[in-house]
Amino acid sequence: MSGKKTEKAPRPSKEARIDAGVSAPSVATSAGELRRDGLRRVVITGAGTINALGHDVKTTLEAYREGRCGITQLDFRDVERLSIQIGAQVHNWSPETYFNRQQILLYDKFTQFTLLAAKQAVEESGLHFEGALGLRSGVILGTAGGGLNTWDENYRAVYEEGKNRVHPFVVPKLMNNAAASHVSMEFGLRGPAFTVATACASSNHAMGLAFQMVRSGAAEVMLCGGSEAMLCFGGVKAWEGLRVMSKDACRPFSANRNGMVQGEGAGVFVFESYEHAKARGAEILAEVVGFAMSSDAQDIVMPSAQGAERAISGAIVDAGLNPEQVGYINAHGTGTAANDKTECAAVARAFGHHADRLMISSTKSMHGHLIGGTGAVELLACIMALRDGVIAPTINYEESDPECALDVVPNEAREAKVDAVLSNAFAFGGLNAVIALRRV
Protein backbone atom coordinates (compact mmCIF):
# COMPACT_ATOMS: atom_id res chain seq x y z
CA MET A 1 0.00 0.00 0.00
CA SER A 2 2.74 2.44 0.88
CA GLY A 3 4.45 1.73 -2.43
CA LYS A 4 7.93 0.71 -3.33
CA LYS A 5 10.85 2.71 -2.13
CA THR A 6 12.40 4.21 -5.22
CA GLU A 7 15.84 5.11 -4.03
CA LYS A 8 17.93 5.03 -0.92
CA ALA A 9 18.30 8.37 0.71
CA PRO A 10 21.81 9.64 1.31
CA ARG A 11 23.27 10.02 4.79
CA PRO A 12 22.90 13.55 6.10
CA SER A 13 25.80 15.56 4.83
CA LYS A 14 28.40 16.94 7.17
CA GLU A 15 27.44 20.43 6.02
CA ALA A 16 23.80 19.83 6.91
CA ARG A 17 24.75 18.73 10.39
CA ILE A 18 27.00 21.75 10.83
CA ASP A 19 24.21 23.97 9.50
CA ALA A 20 21.94 22.49 12.12
CA GLY A 21 24.38 23.49 14.79
CA VAL A 22 25.62 19.98 15.45
CA SER A 23 28.57 20.10 17.71
CA ALA A 24 27.83 18.77 21.16
CA PRO A 25 27.39 15.07 21.87
CA SER A 26 24.08 13.66 23.12
CA VAL A 27 22.64 15.60 26.02
CA ALA A 28 19.31 13.95 26.77
CA THR A 29 18.61 10.42 27.99
CA SER A 30 19.25 11.69 31.50
CA ALA A 31 17.48 9.97 34.34
CA GLY A 32 17.88 12.74 36.91
CA GLU A 33 16.36 16.19 37.19
CA LEU A 34 18.83 17.83 34.85
CA ARG A 35 19.73 17.04 31.28
CA ARG A 36 23.27 16.10 30.47
CA ASP A 37 23.81 19.64 29.24
CA GLY A 38 22.99 20.90 32.73
CA LEU A 39 19.66 22.43 31.68
CA ARG A 40 16.36 21.54 33.32
CA ARG A 41 14.18 18.79 31.94
CA VAL A 42 10.72 19.75 30.67
CA VAL A 43 7.67 17.50 30.76
CA ILE A 44 4.06 17.70 29.62
CA THR A 45 1.58 17.24 32.44
CA GLY A 46 -1.68 18.28 30.83
CA ALA A 47 -3.33 18.44 27.42
CA GLY A 48 -6.56 19.84 26.05
CA THR A 49 -8.15 20.31 22.66
CA ILE A 50 -11.20 21.06 20.63
CA ASN A 51 -11.17 20.39 16.91
CA ALA A 52 -13.31 18.82 14.21
CA LEU A 53 -12.61 15.33 15.57
CA GLY A 54 -13.86 16.04 19.07
CA HIS A 55 -14.24 18.48 21.91
CA ASP A 56 -11.58 16.85 24.08
CA VAL A 57 -8.37 14.82 23.95
CA LYS A 58 -10.03 11.45 24.50
CA THR A 59 -12.40 11.80 21.53
CA THR A 60 -9.61 13.18 19.34
CA LEU A 61 -7.33 10.24 20.11
CA GLU A 62 -10.18 7.81 19.42
CA ALA A 63 -10.59 9.44 16.03
CA TYR A 64 -6.84 9.12 15.38
CA ARG A 65 -7.03 5.40 16.21
CA GLU A 66 -10.07 4.88 14.03
CA GLY A 67 -8.72 7.00 11.18
CA ARG A 68 -11.90 9.06 11.30
CA CYS A 69 -12.21 12.09 9.03
CA GLY A 70 -13.48 15.38 10.45
CA ILE A 71 -13.78 17.09 7.08
CA THR A 72 -17.33 17.85 6.00
CA GLN A 73 -19.37 20.33 3.99
CA LEU A 74 -18.80 23.79 5.46
CA ASP A 75 -21.72 25.46 7.15
CA PHE A 76 -21.68 29.23 7.61
CA ARG A 77 -23.08 32.40 6.08
CA ASP A 78 -22.46 32.90 2.32
CA VAL A 79 -20.73 29.51 1.93
CA GLU A 80 -22.54 29.13 -1.41
CA ARG A 81 -20.38 31.95 -2.79
CA LEU A 82 -17.19 29.97 -2.17
CA SER A 83 -15.58 27.65 -4.68
CA ILE A 84 -14.08 25.67 -1.77
CA GLN A 85 -16.92 24.37 0.38
CA ILE A 86 -15.30 21.71 2.58
CA GLY A 87 -13.43 22.04 5.84
CA ALA A 88 -12.78 20.46 9.21
CA GLN A 89 -15.28 22.55 11.12
CA VAL A 90 -16.01 22.14 14.83
CA HIS A 91 -19.58 20.87 15.02
CA ASN A 92 -22.09 21.24 17.87
CA TRP A 93 -20.22 24.19 19.29
CA SER A 94 -22.38 26.14 21.72
CA PRO A 95 -20.31 28.73 23.58
CA GLU A 96 -23.24 29.26 25.97
CA THR A 97 -22.37 25.91 27.55
CA TYR A 98 -19.01 27.27 28.73
CA PHE A 99 -19.25 31.04 28.83
CA ASN A 100 -21.66 33.69 30.09
CA ARG A 101 -23.12 36.48 27.96
CA GLN A 102 -20.45 39.01 28.89
CA GLN A 103 -17.65 36.56 28.10
CA ILE A 104 -19.13 35.68 24.74
CA LEU A 105 -19.19 39.39 23.85
CA LEU A 106 -15.45 39.51 24.59
CA TYR A 107 -14.28 36.16 23.22
CA ASP A 108 -13.81 35.55 19.52
CA LYS A 109 -14.18 31.90 18.58
CA PHE A 110 -10.39 31.39 18.58
CA THR A 111 -10.32 32.58 22.20
CA GLN A 112 -13.28 30.38 23.11
CA PHE A 113 -11.54 27.34 21.66
CA THR A 114 -8.33 28.22 23.48
CA LEU A 115 -9.99 28.68 26.86
CA LEU A 116 -11.77 25.35 26.60
CA ALA A 117 -8.56 23.52 25.66
CA ALA A 118 -6.57 25.33 28.36
CA LYS A 119 -9.13 24.41 30.99
CA GLN A 120 -8.89 20.73 30.07
CA ALA A 121 -5.08 20.87 30.15
CA VAL A 122 -4.89 22.61 33.52
CA GLU A 123 -7.46 20.25 35.02
CA GLU A 124 -5.48 17.25 33.87
CA SER A 125 -2.25 18.68 35.27
CA GLY A 126 -3.88 19.24 38.65
CA LEU A 127 -2.01 22.55 38.98
CA HIS A 128 -3.24 25.64 40.80
CA PHE A 129 -1.49 28.90 40.16
CA GLU A 130 -2.24 30.84 43.31
CA GLY A 131 0.72 32.48 45.02
CA ALA A 132 4.32 32.00 43.97
CA LEU A 133 3.68 29.48 41.18
CA GLY A 134 1.53 31.96 39.24
CA LEU A 135 4.42 34.44 39.28
CA ARG A 136 6.69 31.79 37.76
CA SER A 137 4.21 30.63 35.13
CA GLY A 138 3.07 32.00 31.80
CA VAL A 139 1.46 31.30 28.47
CA ILE A 140 2.64 31.38 24.85
CA LEU A 141 0.11 30.66 22.13
CA GLY A 142 0.20 30.56 18.37
CA THR A 143 -2.41 31.85 15.96
CA ALA A 144 -2.25 33.12 12.41
CA GLY A 145 -5.60 34.81 11.99
CA GLY A 146 -6.49 35.70 15.58
CA GLY A 147 -10.06 36.94 15.78
CA LEU A 148 -10.75 36.53 12.09
CA ASN A 149 -14.46 35.87 12.58
CA THR A 150 -14.67 39.18 14.42
CA TRP A 151 -12.93 41.03 11.58
CA ASP A 152 -15.23 39.31 9.09
CA GLU A 153 -18.47 40.08 10.95
CA ASN A 154 -17.59 43.71 11.56
CA TYR A 155 -16.29 44.44 8.08
CA ARG A 156 -19.55 42.99 6.83
CA ALA A 157 -21.49 45.27 9.14
CA VAL A 158 -19.72 48.46 8.04
CA TYR A 159 -19.06 47.71 4.36
CA GLU A 160 -21.90 45.46 3.24
CA GLU A 161 -24.64 46.55 5.59
CA GLY A 162 -23.49 50.17 5.68
CA LYS A 163 -23.58 50.44 9.48
CA ASN A 164 -21.56 53.22 11.03
CA ARG A 165 -21.16 51.76 14.51
CA VAL A 166 -19.46 48.62 15.83
CA HIS A 167 -19.43 47.03 19.26
CA PRO A 168 -16.94 48.62 21.69
CA PHE A 169 -15.10 45.33 22.22
CA VAL A 170 -14.19 44.68 18.57
CA VAL A 171 -10.50 45.45 19.08
CA PRO A 172 -9.95 43.48 22.31
CA LYS A 173 -11.88 40.63 20.74
CA LEU A 174 -9.98 40.37 17.45
CA MET A 175 -6.42 41.05 18.63
CA ASN A 176 -4.07 38.10 18.15
CA ASN A 177 -3.00 38.13 21.80
CA ALA A 178 -6.58 38.02 23.12
CA ALA A 179 -6.50 34.27 23.74
CA ALA A 180 -3.14 34.37 25.55
CA SER A 181 -4.34 37.27 27.71
CA HIS A 182 -7.61 35.56 28.64
CA VAL A 183 -5.76 32.35 29.51
CA SER A 184 -3.40 34.31 31.75
CA MET A 185 -6.40 35.96 33.46
CA GLU A 186 -8.36 32.75 33.80
CA PHE A 187 -5.57 30.88 35.58
CA GLY A 188 -3.56 33.72 37.16
CA LEU A 189 -0.44 33.23 35.07
CA ARG A 190 1.63 36.33 35.85
CA GLY A 191 4.91 35.50 34.11
CA PRO A 192 5.75 35.66 30.40
CA ALA A 193 2.65 35.83 28.20
CA PHE A 194 2.46 36.53 24.50
CA THR A 195 1.33 35.30 21.09
CA VAL A 196 3.37 34.04 18.17
CA ALA A 197 2.19 34.47 14.59
CA THR A 198 4.22 32.44 12.12
CA ALA A 199 1.39 31.18 9.92
CA CYS A 200 1.29 27.37 9.87
CA ALA A 201 4.20 27.05 12.31
CA SER A 202 2.72 29.37 14.96
CA SER A 203 1.92 26.79 17.60
CA ASN A 204 5.17 24.89 17.13
CA HIS A 205 7.06 28.13 17.61
CA ALA A 206 4.92 28.89 20.67
CA MET A 207 5.49 25.47 22.22
CA GLY A 208 9.19 25.58 21.38
CA LEU A 209 9.63 28.93 23.10
CA ALA A 210 7.67 27.70 26.11
CA PHE A 211 9.96 24.67 26.25
CA GLN A 212 13.04 26.89 26.17
CA MET A 213 11.68 29.08 28.97
CA VAL A 214 11.04 26.17 31.31
CA ARG A 215 14.31 24.51 30.35
CA SER A 216 16.31 27.66 31.05
CA GLY A 217 14.60 28.33 34.36
CA ALA A 218 12.85 31.50 33.16
CA ALA A 219 9.53 29.87 34.11
CA GLU A 220 8.37 26.89 36.14
CA VAL A 221 5.22 26.15 34.17
CA MET A 222 4.14 27.38 30.74
CA LEU A 223 0.78 26.86 29.09
CA CYS A 224 1.32 26.69 25.37
CA GLY A 225 -0.13 25.60 22.06
CA GLY A 226 -2.31 27.44 19.62
CA SER A 227 -5.70 28.11 18.14
CA GLU A 228 -7.33 29.05 14.86
CA ALA A 229 -10.86 29.92 13.81
CA MET A 230 -10.62 31.00 10.18
CA LEU A 231 -13.59 29.09 8.81
CA CYS A 232 -15.78 32.00 7.80
CA PHE A 233 -16.53 33.52 4.41
CA GLY A 234 -13.62 35.97 4.37
CA GLY A 235 -11.19 33.44 5.81
CA VAL A 236 -11.83 30.76 3.21
CA LYS A 237 -12.23 33.26 0.34
CA ALA A 238 -8.72 34.56 0.98
CA TRP A 239 -7.27 31.04 0.83
CA GLU A 240 -9.16 30.25 -2.38
CA GLY A 241 -7.10 32.87 -4.15
CA LEU A 242 -3.89 30.87 -3.88
CA ARG A 243 -5.52 27.91 -5.67
CA VAL A 244 -3.88 25.38 -3.37
CA MET A 245 -7.07 24.16 -1.68
CA SER A 246 -8.71 20.83 -2.42
CA LYS A 247 -12.39 20.76 -3.30
CA ASP A 248 -12.90 17.16 -2.21
CA ALA A 249 -10.42 15.74 0.36
CA CYS A 250 -7.05 16.10 2.06
CA ARG A 251 -4.81 13.26 0.80
CA PRO A 252 -1.31 13.85 2.12
CA PHE A 253 1.54 11.98 0.38
CA SER A 254 -0.89 10.30 -2.03
CA ALA A 255 0.03 10.78 -5.71
CA ASN A 256 -3.50 12.06 -6.39
CA ARG A 257 -3.40 14.70 -3.63
CA ASN A 258 -4.84 17.99 -4.81
CA GLY A 259 -4.45 20.45 -2.00
CA MET A 260 -5.02 21.37 1.59
CA VAL A 261 -8.26 21.54 3.55
CA GLN A 262 -8.67 24.06 6.33
CA GLY A 263 -9.63 23.15 9.87
CA GLU A 264 -10.32 25.01 13.11
CA GLY A 265 -9.88 24.47 16.83
CA ALA A 266 -7.21 24.64 19.51
CA GLY A 267 -4.68 22.58 21.41
CA VAL A 268 -3.16 23.64 24.73
CA PHE A 269 -0.53 21.89 26.86
CA VAL A 270 1.00 22.30 30.29
CA PHE A 271 4.81 22.31 30.03
CA GLU A 272 6.35 21.96 33.49
CA SER A 273 9.84 21.47 34.86
CA TYR A 274 10.46 17.80 35.57
CA GLU A 275 11.62 18.71 39.05
CA HIS A 276 8.36 20.48 39.84
CA ALA A 277 6.21 17.74 38.31
CA LYS A 278 8.09 15.00 40.14
CA ALA A 279 7.96 16.78 43.48
CA ARG A 280 4.18 16.93 43.34
CA GLY A 281 3.80 13.41 41.93
CA ALA A 282 2.19 14.56 38.70
CA GLU A 283 1.45 12.16 35.89
CA ILE A 284 3.81 12.85 33.01
CA LEU A 285 2.47 12.50 29.45
CA ALA A 286 5.82 12.92 27.68
CA GLU A 287 9.12 14.76 27.92
CA VAL A 288 9.88 17.66 25.58
CA VAL A 289 13.52 17.17 24.67
CA GLY A 290 14.33 19.34 21.69
CA PHE A 291 13.30 22.24 19.52
CA ALA A 292 14.78 23.96 16.50
CA MET A 293 13.75 26.73 14.16
CA SER A 294 15.05 27.77 10.77
CA SER A 295 14.16 30.16 7.99
CA ASP A 296 14.35 29.25 4.31
CA ALA A 297 15.10 32.90 3.43
CA GLN A 298 14.00 32.00 -0.07
CA ASP A 299 10.34 32.26 -1.13
CA ILE A 300 7.14 33.52 0.46
CA VAL A 301 5.12 30.40 -0.42
CA MET A 302 7.31 27.68 -1.95
CA PRO A 303 8.94 25.47 0.71
CA SER A 304 12.62 24.53 0.78
CA ALA A 305 13.89 21.06 1.64
CA GLN A 306 17.10 22.51 3.01
CA GLY A 307 15.31 24.83 5.42
CA ALA A 308 13.10 22.00 6.64
CA GLU A 309 16.06 19.65 6.96
CA ARG A 310 17.96 22.15 9.09
CA ALA A 311 15.01 22.42 11.50
CA ILE A 312 14.61 18.63 11.69
CA SER A 313 18.31 17.98 12.26
CA GLY A 314 18.48 20.90 14.66
CA ALA A 315 15.69 19.49 16.84
CA ILE A 316 17.39 16.09 16.97
CA VAL A 317 20.65 17.68 18.03
CA ASP A 318 18.99 19.95 20.57
CA ALA A 319 17.32 16.86 22.02
CA GLY A 320 20.60 14.99 22.24
CA LEU A 321 19.07 12.14 20.29
CA ASN A 322 20.62 9.98 17.63
CA PRO A 323 18.51 10.14 14.47
CA GLU A 324 17.98 6.36 14.73
CA GLN A 325 16.09 6.86 18.01
CA VAL A 326 13.29 8.76 16.24
CA GLY A 327 10.52 6.26 15.48
CA TYR A 328 7.73 8.56 14.36
CA ILE A 329 7.28 11.99 12.83
CA ASN A 330 4.01 13.85 12.76
CA ALA A 331 4.43 15.47 9.37
CA HIS A 332 3.49 18.94 8.31
CA GLY A 333 1.84 16.96 5.47
CA THR A 334 -0.56 19.55 4.11
CA GLY A 335 -1.64 17.54 1.08
CA THR A 336 -0.33 20.09 -1.41
CA ALA A 337 1.85 18.94 -4.28
CA ALA A 338 4.75 21.11 -3.13
CA ASN A 339 4.80 20.56 0.63
CA ASP A 340 4.61 16.79 0.73
CA LYS A 341 7.40 16.06 -1.72
CA THR A 342 9.63 18.74 -0.19
CA GLU A 343 8.99 17.42 3.32
CA CYS A 344 9.80 13.84 2.29
CA ALA A 345 13.02 15.02 0.67
CA ALA A 346 13.93 16.90 3.86
CA VAL A 347 13.26 13.83 6.02
CA ALA A 348 15.30 11.64 3.69
CA ARG A 349 18.21 14.05 3.87
CA ALA A 350 18.03 14.52 7.62
CA PHE A 351 17.76 10.81 8.47
CA GLY A 352 19.66 9.09 5.68
CA HIS A 353 18.90 5.37 5.61
CA HIS A 354 16.84 5.59 8.80
CA ALA A 355 14.22 7.55 6.79
CA ASP A 356 13.14 4.20 5.37
CA ARG A 357 12.56 2.73 8.81
CA LEU A 358 10.72 5.49 10.64
CA MET A 359 7.01 6.18 10.35
CA ILE A 360 5.67 9.55 9.25
CA SER A 361 1.99 10.43 9.08
CA SER A 362 -0.14 13.48 8.48
CA THR A 363 -3.13 13.81 10.77
CA LYS A 364 -4.24 16.85 8.72
CA SER A 365 -6.00 14.23 6.61
CA MET A 366 -8.42 13.97 9.56
CA HIS A 367 -8.49 17.33 11.42
CA GLY A 368 -7.63 19.53 8.46
CA HIS A 369 -5.05 22.30 8.54
CA LEU A 370 -5.62 24.39 11.64
CA ILE A 371 -3.01 26.90 10.36
CA GLY A 372 -1.72 28.62 13.53
CA GLY A 373 -3.21 25.96 15.79
CA THR A 374 -2.22 22.92 13.82
CA GLY A 375 1.03 21.95 15.57
CA ALA A 376 -0.77 21.83 18.89
CA VAL A 377 -3.47 19.40 17.74
CA GLU A 378 -0.77 17.36 16.00
CA LEU A 379 1.34 17.12 19.17
CA LEU A 380 -1.48 14.96 20.56
CA ALA A 381 -0.65 12.31 17.95
CA CYS A 382 2.98 12.43 19.10
CA ILE A 383 1.95 11.90 22.73
CA MET A 384 -0.33 9.04 21.68
CA ALA A 385 2.56 7.38 19.82
CA LEU A 386 4.82 7.58 22.88
CA ARG A 387 2.30 6.74 25.59
CA ASP A 388 -0.13 4.38 23.93
CA GLY A 389 2.11 2.89 21.25
CA VAL A 390 -0.42 3.79 18.57
CA ILE A 391 0.65 5.63 15.43
CA ALA A 392 -2.07 7.81 13.92
CA PRO A 393 -2.56 7.11 10.22
CA THR A 394 -2.50 9.25 7.09
CA ILE A 395 -6.03 8.67 5.83
CA ASN A 396 -7.29 9.13 2.26
CA TYR A 397 -4.06 7.57 1.01
CA GLU A 398 -4.86 6.13 -2.41
CA GLU A 399 -1.84 6.10 -4.73
CA SER A 400 1.85 5.85 -3.91
CA ASP A 401 4.01 8.74 -5.04
CA PRO A 402 7.67 8.06 -5.81
CA GLU A 403 8.43 11.54 -4.49
CA CYS A 404 6.91 10.60 -1.11
CA ALA A 405 8.41 7.13 -0.75
CA LEU A 406 8.37 6.91 3.04
CA ASP A 407 6.25 4.81 5.41
CA VAL A 408 3.32 7.20 5.73
CA VAL A 409 1.22 4.81 7.86
CA PRO A 410 -1.50 4.70 5.21
CA ASN A 411 -5.14 4.65 6.19
CA GLU A 412 -4.97 2.54 9.36
CA ALA A 413 -3.48 3.29 12.75
CA ARG A 414 -0.60 1.02 13.69
CA GLU A 415 0.64 -0.36 16.99
CA ALA A 416 4.33 0.32 17.48
CA LYS A 417 6.63 1.13 20.37
CA VAL A 418 8.53 4.33 19.76
CA ASP A 419 10.93 6.09 22.12
CA ALA A 420 11.27 9.48 20.49
CA VAL A 421 9.15 11.44 18.01
CA LEU A 422 9.23 14.71 16.09
CA SER A 423 6.49 17.13 15.09
CA ASN A 424 7.16 19.17 11.95
CA ALA A 425 5.74 22.55 11.02
CA PHE A 426 6.80 24.49 7.93
CA ALA A 427 5.06 27.80 7.39
CA PHE A 428 4.39 30.10 4.48
CA GLY A 429 7.17 32.61 4.60
CA GLY A 430 9.67 29.77 4.90
CA LEU A 431 9.59 29.59 8.70
CA ASN A 432 10.22 26.11 10.10
CA ALA A 433 9.78 24.80 13.64
CA VAL A 434 10.32 21.22 14.79
CA ILE A 435 9.74 19.79 18.27
CA ALA A 436 11.16 16.55 19.68
CA LEU A 437 9.41 14.51 22.41
CA ARG A 438 10.54 11.43 24.27
CA ARG A 439 8.79 8.77 26.29
CA VAL A 440 9.33 9.09 30.04
Added chain:
Amino acid sequence: MTDDIKSRIRNIIAEQAMLEPEQVTDDATPEELGIDSLGLVESIFAIEEEFDISVPFNANEPEKSEFDISNMGTIIAAVERLVAQKAA
Protein backbone atom coordinates in the same frame (compact mmCIF):
# COMPACT_ATOMS: atom_id res chain seq x y z
CA MET B 1 -13.58 39.41 -30.99
CA THR B 2 -11.08 36.55 -31.04
CA ASP B 3 -8.18 38.79 -31.92
CA ASP B 4 -9.23 41.09 -29.17
CA ILE B 5 -9.23 38.28 -26.60
CA LYS B 6 -5.87 37.11 -27.83
CA SER B 7 -4.25 40.51 -27.56
CA ARG B 8 -5.74 41.17 -24.13
CA ILE B 9 -4.37 37.84 -22.83
CA ARG B 10 -1.00 38.56 -24.41
CA ASN B 11 -0.85 41.89 -22.64
CA ILE B 12 -1.64 40.25 -19.30
CA ILE B 13 1.00 37.54 -19.74
CA ALA B 14 3.55 40.02 -21.08
CA GLU B 15 3.09 42.20 -18.03
CA GLN B 16 3.51 39.22 -15.72
CA ALA B 17 6.58 37.98 -17.62
CA MET B 18 8.02 41.48 -18.02
CA LEU B 19 8.23 41.06 -21.80
CA GLU B 20 6.86 42.90 -24.81
CA PRO B 21 3.46 41.51 -26.00
CA GLU B 22 4.94 40.47 -29.36
CA GLN B 23 7.46 38.26 -27.53
CA VAL B 24 4.56 36.20 -26.15
CA THR B 25 4.13 33.77 -29.03
CA ASP B 26 1.40 31.14 -29.32
CA ASP B 27 3.78 28.22 -28.86
CA ALA B 28 5.50 29.65 -25.79
CA THR B 29 4.99 27.74 -22.53
CA PRO B 30 4.59 29.61 -19.23
CA GLU B 31 7.92 28.13 -18.19
CA GLU B 32 9.67 29.47 -21.29
CA LEU B 33 8.24 32.88 -20.55
CA GLY B 34 9.69 32.68 -17.04
CA ILE B 35 6.33 32.40 -15.29
CA ASP B 36 6.51 30.21 -12.17
CA SER B 37 3.55 28.61 -10.40
CA LEU B 38 2.75 31.70 -8.35
CA GLY B 39 3.08 33.86 -11.47
CA LEU B 40 0.64 31.55 -13.22
CA VAL B 41 -1.88 31.88 -10.39
CA GLU B 42 -1.51 35.67 -10.63
CA SER B 43 -1.94 35.60 -14.42
CA ILE B 44 -5.09 33.50 -14.14
CA PHE B 45 -6.48 35.92 -11.59
CA ALA B 46 -5.76 38.81 -13.98
CA ILE B 47 -7.49 36.94 -16.82
CA GLU B 48 -10.54 36.29 -14.61
CA GLU B 49 -10.73 39.97 -13.72
CA GLU B 50 -10.23 41.09 -17.33
CA PHE B 51 -12.96 38.89 -18.81
CA ASP B 52 -15.18 38.49 -15.75
CA ILE B 53 -14.96 34.71 -15.98
CA SER B 54 -14.10 31.97 -13.51
CA VAL B 55 -11.14 29.82 -14.53
CA PRO B 56 -11.07 26.28 -13.10
CA PHE B 57 -7.45 25.85 -12.01
CA ASN B 58 -5.83 24.06 -9.07
CA ALA B 59 -2.10 24.71 -8.68
CA ASN B 60 -1.66 21.23 -7.18
CA GLU B 61 -2.68 19.43 -10.34
CA PRO B 62 -2.37 21.84 -13.26
CA GLU B 63 -2.26 18.94 -15.74
CA LYS B 64 -5.70 17.71 -14.59
CA SER B 65 -7.32 21.09 -14.92
CA GLU B 66 -9.94 21.66 -17.59
CA PHE B 67 -7.97 24.82 -18.24
CA ASP B 68 -5.05 23.76 -20.44
CA ILE B 69 -1.97 25.83 -19.64
CA SER B 70 0.45 23.94 -21.92
CA ASN B 71 1.25 27.04 -23.94
CA MET B 72 -0.15 30.44 -24.89
CA GLY B 73 -2.27 28.95 -27.68
CA THR B 74 -4.07 26.53 -25.37
CA ILE B 75 -4.57 29.25 -22.77
CA ILE B 76 -6.09 31.58 -25.36
CA ALA B 77 -8.37 28.80 -26.66
CA ALA B 78 -9.51 27.95 -23.14
CA VAL B 79 -10.28 31.59 -22.35
CA GLU B 80 -12.19 31.97 -25.62
CA ARG B 81 -14.28 28.95 -24.67
CA LEU B 82 -15.03 30.37 -21.22
CA VAL B 83 -15.93 33.77 -22.67
CA ALA B 84 -18.24 32.09 -25.21
CA GLN B 85 -19.88 30.01 -22.46
CA LYS B 86 -20.48 33.14 -20.44
CA ALA B 87 -22.11 34.87 -23.42
CA ALA B 88 -24.32 31.84 -24.19
